Amino acid sequence: MRLALLGGTGDIGEGLALRFGFHTNHDVVIGSRDPDKAHDAAEAYTDELNEQGVDTKITGFENEMAADRGEIVFLCVPPYHVADTVAVAADRLSSDDIIVTPAAGVKRDEDGFHYHPPSAGSVTALVADAAPDSVPVIGAFHNLAAGRLTNLDADLGIDTLLIGDDTTAKETIGDLAEDIDGLRALDAGGVANAAEVESLTPLLITVAQQNEDLHDLGVTFD
Amino acid sequence: MRLALLGGTGDIGEGLALRFGFHTNHDVVIGSRDPDKAHDAAEAYTDELNEQGVDTKITGFENEMAADRGEIVFLCVPPYHVADTVAVAADRLSSDDIIVTPAAGVKRDEDGFHYHPPSAGSVTALVADAAPDSVPVIGAFHNLAAGRLTNLDADLGIDTLLIGDDTTAKETIGDLAEDIDGLRALDAGGVANAAEVESLTPLLITVAQQNEDLHDLGVTFD
Helix, strand or coil, X not given: CEEEEECCCCHHHHHHHHHHHHHCCCEEEEEECCHHHHHHHHHHHHHHXXXXXXXXXXXXXXXXXHXXXXXXXXXXXXXXXXXXXXXXXXXXXXXXXXXXXXXXXEEEECCEEEECCCCCCCHHHHHHHHCCCCCCEEECCCCCCXXXXXXXXXXXXXXXXXXXXXXXXXXXXXXXXXXCCCEEXXXXXXXXXXXXXXXXXXXXXXXXXXXXXXXXCCEEEC | CEEEEECCCCHHHHHHHHHHHHHCCCEEEEEECCHHHHHHHHHHHHHHHXXXXXXXXXXXXXXXXXXXXXXXXXXXXXXXXXXXXXXXXHHHCCCCCEEEECCCCEEEECCEEEECCCCCCCHHHHHHHHCCCCCCEEECCCCCCHHHHHCCCCXXXXXXXXXXXXXXXXXXXXXXXXXXXXEEEEECCCHHHHHHHHCHHHHHHHHHHHCCCCCCCCEEEC
């Protein structure tokens, strides 16, 4: 499949690009508001993968063009940019495409990191509201430390939780997630259940901060 | 240490009583609003442990008397009973005691299970507000499936998250948790971070519901 990582020049975009490039044969396209940055990032990820012995080429485009090329369109942007990014991509999406949202609302105050959902109740709900009705929206890949994804020598051995109301699309994204070695996809319900999944992101940050020798944490359900 | 499990006739109380009885030498006291129920439960847990070859005796009392006997007082009651239970216990607690709260606010609607905190922001915060200022409050043992705790043949191999503002008390409860084989205690911050920990409870229920072959789930951070 063709995967478009909008905002793919950031940490989570880099992590997903490298992991999809390393473990799978899917085509990866990097999107950015700035096409030069998209191109530079795509080149850097390609170099990294080639050095790892993977013969692949990642390409980079402005977000709208990347969305046009993608069948699975990832919103690798902070929560306050997801609605804008969906708006840019919307005309380029068809009902065969799937939007994937990995973002979680996190705020920091003097007591540390907290879940801070948008008024829609969750980022997944915000994206579902903003997306064209015909395009399914799946929340996934939330709780993956970018530092662990980008270190291709690191085994993952962690779970990712899938959120969405379209069962077929959710299965597609679950299969895609499990194309990455060491990643297990678990169904975590519909969009109405997204807040509990997104809440894991600040919790993982806090647990990593509070416990020595725990870094780049993931979570496993057993 | 002497552990008092107020509301210890319920699922999580049974699970903790059996696990502390099985793996540790701590004295376990069951509390209930009804002293006969406390006594009957204590007798049943004692029988179960004796059958497992553990020579121990768990005792049962009305909640107030159980709190008086406990150094570590667990509120094994639903969120809407924690304030009442603290009020019953308050006069029996000293500054050397520690209150432990494992409850999480969960509501169920047509979309499944959701985190539903009390107006204090979390059950841990509610308990901290209700408890005497001199008695530290630690949130812990939230995300443990009662069915897994009560099955003493089941290996745990899961984590429990500690929440609280009193570092010394938090360490004491962490050490106590790790006296149970297969349970690792991780610091998850102060009372202000409790909501993210308590949110795991509905998430675990949802993930167990949505995925075949996953039952009595726990969580591991790695």
